Amino acid sequence: MGKTLPTKYTTVSIPKTLHARLEKLISTKTGFKSVSDYVTFVLREVVTMHETSQSPDPFSSKDIEEIKARLKALGYL
Amino acid sequence: MRKVAVIGLDSVPPELLYDKLLDRLPNIRRMYEKGVHGKLRSCDPPITVPAWMVMMTGKDPGQLGIYGFRHRKGPSYGEGYIVNSTHVKERTVWEILSSHGKKSVVLGVPPGYPPKPVRDALIVSCFITPSADRPFTYPSQLKEEVLKAAGGKYIFDVTFRTENRDAIREELFDMTRRRFDVAEHLAKEHEWDFFIMHEIGFDRLHHAFWKFFDPQHPKYVRGNKYEKIDEEYYEMVDGRIGRLLEIFGEDCLTFILSDHGSKAMKGGFCINQWLEKEGYLAFKTDPTSVTDIDKAEVDWGRTKAWGWGGYYARVFFNVKGREAQGVLGPSALASEKKRLTERVLKIRDDAGKRMGNQVFEPEKLYKSTLGDKPDLMVYFGNLDWRSAGTVGHQGMYLSENDTGPDDSVHSMDGVMMMYDPRRSLKGAEVRGAEISQVAPLLLRAFGLDPAKEGIEVRPPDGMVERVA
Numbered sequence: 001m002g003k004t005l006p007t008k009y010t011t012v013s014i015p016k017t018l019h020a021r022l023e024k025l026i027s028t029k030t031g032f033k034s035v036s037d038y039v040t041f042v043l044r045e046v047v048t049m050h051e052t053s054q055s056p057d058p059f060s061s062k063d064i065e066e067i068k069a070r071l072k073a074l075g076y077l
Numbered sequence: 078m079r080k081v082a083v084i085g086l087d088s089v090p091p092e093l094l095y096d097k098l099l100d101r102l103p104n105i106r107r108m109y110e111k112g113v114h115g116k117l118r119s120c121d122p123p124i125t126v127p128a129w130m131v132m133m134t135g136k137d138p139g140q141l142g143i144y145g146f147r148h149r150k151g152p153s154y155g156e157g158y159i160v161n162s163t164h165v166k167e168r169t170v171w172e173i174l175s176s177h178g179k180k181s182v183v184l185g186v187p188p189g190y191p192p193k194p195v196r197d198a199l200i201v202s203c204f205i206t207p208s209a210d211r212p213f214t215y216p217s218q219l220k221e222e223v224l225k226a227a228g229g230k231y232i233f234d235v236t237f238r239t240e241n242r243d244a245i246r247e248e249l250f251d252m253t254r255r256r257f258d259v260a261e262h263l264a265k266e267h268e269w270d271f272f273i274m275h276e277i278g279f280d281r282l283h284h285a286f287w288k289f290f291d292p293q294h295p296k297y298v299r300g301n302k303y304e305k306i307d308e309e310y311y312e313m314v315d316g317r318i319g320r321l322l323e324i325f326g327e328d329c330l331t332f333i334l335s336d337h338g339s340k341a342m343k344g345g346f347c348i349n350q351w352l353e354k355e356g357y358l359a360f361k362t363d364p365t366s367v368t369d370i371d372k373a374e375v376d377w378g379r380t381k382a383w384g385w386g387g388y389y390a391r392v393f394f395n396v397k398g399r400e401a402q403g404v405l406g407p408s409a410l411a412s413e414k415k416r417l418t419e420r421v422l423k424i425r426d427d428a429g430k431r432m433g434n435q436v437f438e439p440e441k442l443y444k445s446t447l448g449d450k451p452d453l454m455v456y457f458g459n460l461d462w463r464s465a466g467t468v469g470h471q472g473m474y475l476s477e478n479d480t481g482p483d484d485s486v487h488s489m490d491g492v493m494m495m496y497d498p499r500r501s502l503k504g505a506e507v508r509g510a511e512i513s514q515v516a517p518l519l520l521r522a523f524g525l526d527p528a529k530e531g532i533e534v535r536p537p538d539g540m541v542e543r544v545a
Contacts, residue, residue, distance in 0.1 A: 073237035
């Protein structure tokens with residue numbers, strides 16, 4: 001009991017400038033304690049999105065109405 | 078090192094570019110005389126979305142699961158979605174090139190919003206982008222550079238206004254000039270192996286002004302103020318192409334491609350009113366004014382089929398167990414498709430002549446049929462007639478577009494030109510090329526084997542040796 005499960009980690013390289021920007025970002029905004037935690041979180045989200053093909057709709061309902069009006073005026077609908 | 082550039086001119090037909098205007102276009106004429114040229118057959122349907130993705134992936138619309146700009150969401154009656162870049166699951170030419178370490182510039186190829194991240198590529202999204210306030214480039218910091226190169230304002234598309242064609246004209250020329258400013262900047266200031274740009278302005282020129290410049294159009298009026306607008310626009314773009322060719326340099330193989338052609342519209346045919354007359358569609362309350370089919374009070378319990386408008390018609394059957402209020406037994410679907418097809422083929426035009434319609438079943442047309450496909454696809458009169466989806470009209474035939482000003486419809490043949498500054502190809506004509514053959518041809522130009530990249534389609538006959 002109380003024994004933590006072994007977790008395997010590996011290292012990925014990111015540009016130092018990006019690392020510096022991430023450090024600044026998490027210190028002010030995200031609440032993450034380390035760049036590694038933040039990067040893991042973001043990558044998990046992105047990978048899941050790709051694996052499930054559930055990317056968020058890039059168009060808002062207002063966008064869709066506007067695009068539909070435009071396509072209609074052009075004869076596409 | 079060999080570079081390859083594509084200048085994509087949406088909806089440019091061979092009849093305008095090669096037959097009517099070539100002598101006025103010195104740069105394109107040079108490409109025509111020293112390079113190769115031909116017609117480029119579009120896909121079915123010949124619509125901007127999916128056509129550019131057919132061209133850039135080598136897959137057919139069924140394999141892509143993209144049958145037009147708008148799609149029905151599953152078996153719903155009214156719910157739909159607009160296609161965006163995330164719906165394209167097949168690899169584009171620039172994505173394949175990226176895996177071989179090649180750098181690309183991709184400007185405005187539809188559907189290009191939101192811009193999909195690709196290693197070593199600079200991407201600017203397409204005319205579907207809601208506004209320049211959105212992140213419309215990859216990488217995101219490219220946006221500022223694009224806005225600066227465009228003179229502070231980048232225009233994705235023109236706004237169609239019913240009766241203010243002066244405004245459309247002004248915005249059209251302005252949009253295209255700014256796009257070419259950005260194209261020149263990206264081509265000059267960045268390293269690339271593959272460059273592709275897409276200009277939507279031609280399509281808008283044709284839809285808004287065809288009746289003014291084509292003496293064959295039923296509504297053409299001699300001496301009207303826009304009579305030469307086709308010449309003016311094509312000449313302006315020709316000048317910009319000349320400047321791009323200079324920037325591309327001697328090592329660059331340059332293509333001019335269009336995704337489909339354009340021609341004069343004869344009118345609109347009211348698909349849903351016809352389906353009602355034939356007993357396929359019923360209303361709870363008959364529409365008293367012109368109404369979208371999505372907003373009409375359709376009596377689904379008495380409706381066997383309904384249709385969508387556009388440059389071609391999509392027809393959906395109301396099937397038990399599929400649609401919420403389906404009436405047609407699934408086993409009857411095949412025979413109903415056949416029966417309706419026979420009736421569509423007998424439709425006559427407003428002068429009583431056989432319209433000459435074509436009906437396609439997606440399952441027979443494509444290698445596979447992913448996504449939200451229609452049950453039938455219909456071309457009215459070789460696409461001379463558009464499909465009007467609205468209901469509540471006095472008759473079955475419309476002389477105007479039911480949804481706005483429109484002078485042109487789409488035709489099957491676009492153009493393909495290829496120019497190699499280092500060698501004369503003597504103005505040879507390429508015959509029988511199709512848009513799905515473009516992707517494998519572009520890969521061949523980089524010495525890649527399309528089959529190894531998952532593309533079954535072969536490049537057009539006689540072209541492989543010309544790009545070698």
